[in-house]
Amino acid sequence: MTLTNATGNASYTEKVQSVKSRLEASIPSSLRLPSSILGNLPLDVTGIPESCGLLTSSELAITELDATTICQKIASGDLTAVDAVSAFGKRAAIAHQLTACLTDYFLDEGIAQARELDEYYKREGRVVGPLHGLPISIKDHIPIKGRWASGGFLSNLELSKEDCDMTSILRRLGAVFYVKTNQPQGIMTLECNSFYGRTLNPHNSNLSSGGSSGGEGALIAMKGSCIGVGTDVGGSIRGPSANCGIYGIRPTSLTMPIHNYVWYQPGQDGIYVSTGPMCRSAQDMTTFLHALSGSKPYLIDPTLIPISFDLPDLSQRKLRVGVMMHDQSVLPHPPMLRAMQLAKEKLDAAPNIEVVEYQPYNHALGYALAHEMYMEDGGKTYRKMLKDGGEDILPLGEWVISEHLVKDHDAIGMWQLHDKRDSFRREYSDHWNKIGCDVVLCPPFLGTASRHDTAKYWSYTAIWNLLDYPGAVFPSGLAADPSIDVLPSSFTPMSEKDAESHQLYAEDPQLFKGAPVSLQLVAKRFNDGLLLAAQKVVEEIIRG
Amino acid sequence: MTLTNATGNASYTEKVQSVKSRLEASIPSSLRLPSSILGNLPLDVTGIPESCGLLTSSELAITELDATTICQKIASGDLTAVDAVSAFGKRAAIAHQLTACLTDYFLDEGIAQARELDEYYKREGRVVGPLHGLPISIKDHIPIKGRWASGGFLSNLELSKEDCDMTSILRRLGAVFYVKTNQPQGIMTLECNSFYGRTLNPHNSNLSSGGSSGGEGALIAMKGSCIGVGTDVGGSIRGPSANCGIYGIRPTSLTMPIHNYVWYQPGQDGIYVSTGPMCRSAQDMTTFLHALSGSKPYLIDPTLIPISFDLPDLSQRKLRVGVMMHDQSVLPHPPMLRAMQLAKEKLDAAPNIEVVEYQPYNHALGYALAHEMYMEDGGKTYRKMLKDGGEDILPLGEWVISEHLVKDHDAIGMWQLHDKRDSFRREYSDHWNKIGCDVVLCPPFLGTASRHDTAKYWSYTAIWNLLDYPGAVFPSGLAADPSIDVLPSSFTPMSEKDAESHQLYAEDPQLFKGAPVSLQLVAKRFNDGLLLAAQKVVEEIIRG
Structure with missing residues (x-):
């Protein structure tokens, strides 16, 4: 099977090389998989993080948890934010070498952020918000201050000057950022192949991770993240979630903050993109949406609609x-x-x-x-x-x-x-x-x-x-x-x-x-x- | 002061003549103002309904009431729906002769509808809905089944085959229709001059009634209606309400039903028209919006947003x-x-x-x-x-x-x-x-x-x-x-x-x-x- 990789002219090739080197260099050598593993990969690579020996049993145990449990454990003092992001960060590095799911890796920054949260918790005896210490992976075109973002093209790749609303709110709620994830050219396909490379399906590398939030799909299925943020205008959260066997929800559009996501059709009103969580449990979808809607994003973004995400009681009726x-x-x-x-x-x-x-x-x-x-x-x-x-x-x-x-x-x-x-x-x-x-x-x-x-x-x-x-x-x-x-x-x-x-x-x-x-x-x-x-x-x- | 009236080619002129004759003929001769009055009009014509002698004191008293009171009186058996619509209908005929506010007049239909409501009330001992028996005037481009509607041009004048959502809901809530009201060419000016004629300001005929819902403004100021429905994309409810000294509210768009209003830019998403009440008391704005939102129009119109119109308690704070x-x-x-x-x-x-x-x-x-x-x-x-x-x-x-x-x-x-x-x-x-x-x-x-x-x-x-x-x-x-x-x-x-x-x-x-x-x-x-x-x-x- 011959696959088409992203190509371009000489200037493109040079720039992409430097982009890829930057990404490559960000993965610490201590987390590199040996060629004995990389040279002999099975179709299903989901077992490798556990078998490769690079993660401790404690790290493996942490990365088995869903986002809701991570939040609970940190809030009750049973887990530190530093331990949480370190475990997911290390596993993410392994996941990336197996599936090409990342576009930016900054575990040091995540650990520094987590350390501050741990100190706050220790000092104040309480969490800063409902997502205190939760490591969250972020799709490439969603800006995080000081990190790389693109709208699916090399030409709109940029270092983000500011958090967008989504990441600013998540940060305020206590979330910790450590990776950004791959998306396809133009962010408009149900697969995931970009100038960063092609994200493979962890369960079967002959298959696509799905797209456009394919980096999230593969990363979360590899347990290199327990929850991530994707976007969906044609299936881009649900497709990769389905492909990778995880959970994902596309909420009603204009209910979750999408302001300043990098995009090449701003002002397009025909069909709206929506943003939402991809995760490893049903409860995590609710946890994420309740945390976000609880922050009342419509107060800062006048395009958003203030609807309730409360769950009705279904126990008394068919x-x-x-x-x-x-x-x-x-x-x-x-x-x-x-x-x-x-x-x-x-x-x-x-x-x-x-x-x-x-x-x-x-x-x-x-x-x-x-x-x-x-x-x-x-x-x-x-x-x-x-x-x-x-x-x-x-x-x-x-x-x-x-x-x-x-x-x-x-x-x-x-x-x-x-x-x-x-x-x-x-x-x-x-x-x-x-x-x-x-x-x-x-x-x-x-x-x-x-x-x-x-x-x-x-x-x-x-x-x-x-x-x-x-x-x-x-x-x-x-x-x-x-x-x-x-x-x-x-x-x-x-x-x-x-x-x-x-x-x-x-x-x-x-x-x-x-x-x-x-x-x-x-x-x-x-x-x-x-x-x-x-x-x-x-x-x-x-x-x- | 020479004013420009709507004109057109021979075919236009012929058709408009027939349209105007249809409207003219619908006003019963018993409600015609004598030439002694029409030939000698003051600038302010608001006193004429009372002085002209065509209305009984009981009719004058009814037309002094606001919509909320009309609803209360009908619901408590102190007023019949037939008496209500008859009084407003008669006064509307007079208002029209003085301000050119109407485009369709069908009091007989209104009385028939009111009679059914009175019979229901007598039989069942209760109202059909919160607006039981309330006469409501309707702006021309808002369809009522079997009545004329236009999108502000002669070329889109048509007999409406069906109620639109707004009139269908109002009807279900108990409202009674009896008149439709003038709007300007293209429904896109803050005055009111169309092929039906120019609607004058009842307080001063040298001035405009405002627009585009100018017919409503003049009619309600003349007390030929206690409440009417207008539309507003640039001031078309608020402008004529201001000009005519009445109340009017433009709600947030996409909260009130506008489906199937006659319009020549359907699918335009740049700036939304909104629809709402024009009336003679502050309470009437609330009464109308609560009745409408209580009907949950978003269940039938998927473009509408389910927001609350509940009034917060402001008594405990500045x-x-x-x-x-x-x-x-x-x-x-x-x-x-x-x-x-x-x-x-x-x-x-x-x-x-x-x-x-x-x-x-x-x-x-x-x-x-x-x-x-x-x-x-x-x-x-x-x-x-x-x-x-x-x-x-x-x-x-x-x-x-x-x-x-x-x-x-x-x-x-x-x-x-x-x-x-x-x-x-x-x-x-x-x-x-x-x-x-x-x-x-x-x-x-x-x-x-x-x-x-x-x-x-x-x-x-x-x-x-x-x-x-x-x-x-x-x-x-x-x-x-x-x-x-x-x-x-x-x-x-x-x-x-x-x-x-x-x-x-x-x-x-x-x-x-x-x-x-x-x-x-x-x-x-x-x-x-x-x-x-x-x-x-x-x-x-x-x-x-």
Whole structure:
């Protein structure tokens, strides 16, 4: 399998070399994996941090914990912030050598920050905030003062002069920063290949970590971080979370601070990016969102909407769960169908659940509208960013900006497009209301993690971006198993994309072996609290 | 004074004649004012409904009531819905003959609807909803099933096939419809002159009713309606409310249902129109907004945001009121300055108020951004709508679409414009937070109602649209009095627009005699409940 790496002209090559050297040099030699390991890697590298001998048993134990537990242990004096960030920092260095998940590594800074927090705790006998001492990994385009950030191109790589709102708030709540994580060229693909390199799936290096928050996905699955911050405008939190078998939620947009994230389309109002946590437990999604919303970010960012993330009590009523097996355009691959089927059976049998068959409402149209809104200028800005950095376009980027839906719009064209969006949202909401479910369970992607450079169908996540319905991804507990995940002998594709998708699995089912199979739960706009509560109920049934 | 009326080609003229005849014919002959009155009108026509002899004392008494009282009386059985709508309907017919405020008159339909409500009340012993039997007037572009609606042009005049969300919800809450009201060409001026005619200011026919919801302003001031629904993207609720001496509030946008209002820029996301009540008491603003928000319109309209309109308790703390005497570009006329000065003095003396001098933050830039966003296509659609109806452009429409700020944008141009908007909002919010006030008291316009065809400065209202800060207008209790409202002997204009504004007053102060002087109170985005509560406190002090 030959993979395309990011390339460019001479100036690009020189600059990238220096960028990579800077990153390389930041990893201490004491944490370098020996060539005996690096020269002989298994497809699944998740066991290496434990087996490589570079981490103490105490560090291994700390990195097994989720964010909520880390916070609790630090708050109760059972763990120091320095020990927490040191353990995750060391493991992150190992994770990076195995998956290329990082773009910036500054453990010293993290330890210094943690030391101050420990001193505060010792002196004052209390925490500075709900995230006191919690190490948090941050996606590359989210600025941290004094660290590198880019908007997905070499041309907008910069040292950040200030924290953005997100990192400023997290810092105030007590979080500790120590790494930044990889994202793809243009931050607009469901894989993760940039001038920093290609982030591999820790469970199976033949597969993508997913994108665009692929660095987070791989790092957290490697337990080099317990929680990180991603962004999602088409599946960029949920895709890599699904691919890497972790948890991730895309909240309703404009509820969490995104001010000053590095981006090349500021002022684009067609479809909003949202930001949220990627983590290793369901509870961590709630912990993060409650800490953030508790800080009232709308008081400093007038674009944000003050909604409640409180979890409703679901113990006294039946939860109505719509189950959508497929989107009527592209049938998911056998591992995903098996997981969905099993989930449905368990939900059917649960006394506290009312299962409803959920028929999707014209997802093909919604997805087309989303794609058209991703590049309302016909990709002109994207190409300019490449040109400014002497950067060649990568295959998935070329696909994103060259799809037949992408065109340059004038004002009237944009109004018409946004009006179609609004009409679709209305029709969709009517449809959902008619079915009357609380949440919908559906695949987060057409299968498990994709083979590299093939993730060209975003509809399973992007439809919810278009609608701005919050969505959470979580592990089904299953993994792809080619011996039972067999394609049916006959197959009539529902669409051209369905035929392509079928082929992706048919040509080599073995390729996906061991890949985690994840599920997605979705609620209506602003029902983030309901989604968080329902996800716990649904996961307990499915995995219980 | 020669005024420009709406004109057009032969086809236009023919169609308008039929439209006007339809409207004319709908006013019953029993409600026609005699030529002895019509031929000899005073400048102030507000006394004519009472003096003309066409209304009974009971009808006059009913039309003195505000909406909240009407609802209470109907709910307690002290008034019937039929009597309520009959009284307001009769008075509306008179108001129309004096001010040209209506576009559709269908009292029979209103009485039939009211009769059903009375029967329900008699049968069930309870009301159908919080607005049971309340007659509500509706601005022309807000569809009511089976009635005429237009988007401000002859070319988009149509019989509405369905209620829009707003009228459907109001109907469900018990409201009764009987009239629709005039708005200007294109619904984009702060005056009210359309193919239906020019709506005059009831207090002084030399002055404009204001716009765009000018029909509502004049009708409610004439007590032909106790409450009506307007829309506001630059001052269109607050302007006519101020001009006509009534109450009006522009809530934060996307909180009240605007789905399917007739509009020629659907999908325009740069600056949102908002919809809200115009009425004759402060309490009526709360009554209306609570009834609407209680219906949870966001459940049917996915573009709406579920925020609370609950009024905070202000009795236990000092209210911090910023006072902004002028916007640093255009000094208000003497009557407005007098009202602002008096208000400030009273607030200064109030024990429960902390007055802060509020320095505006670059309102000129904010207003310029708003104006640019009103016509992002350079006015192409506006001109096309005119052309399609054979309609000539009116002077204020020509000014709106020909201002130097109006240009045709491409996608990148629109992103840049919206990004400037977002930056401005952020800077403004920082500025407001630094000053730290709850609300700001400011003029709603550069003076009282304007002389016809001169309202070319919207900044006092439009700045709050750009920021999306809710604003309420209410009467100061004062009226323009040229004998005391005298210009200073020397004047150095702050800007070209200031010089123009000065001239508008200087050339004939007598013209404004008797015009009501109104004030505006503004709160930050989503602080609509605080605004409603603060407005009551502030008004009580100012007028107490």
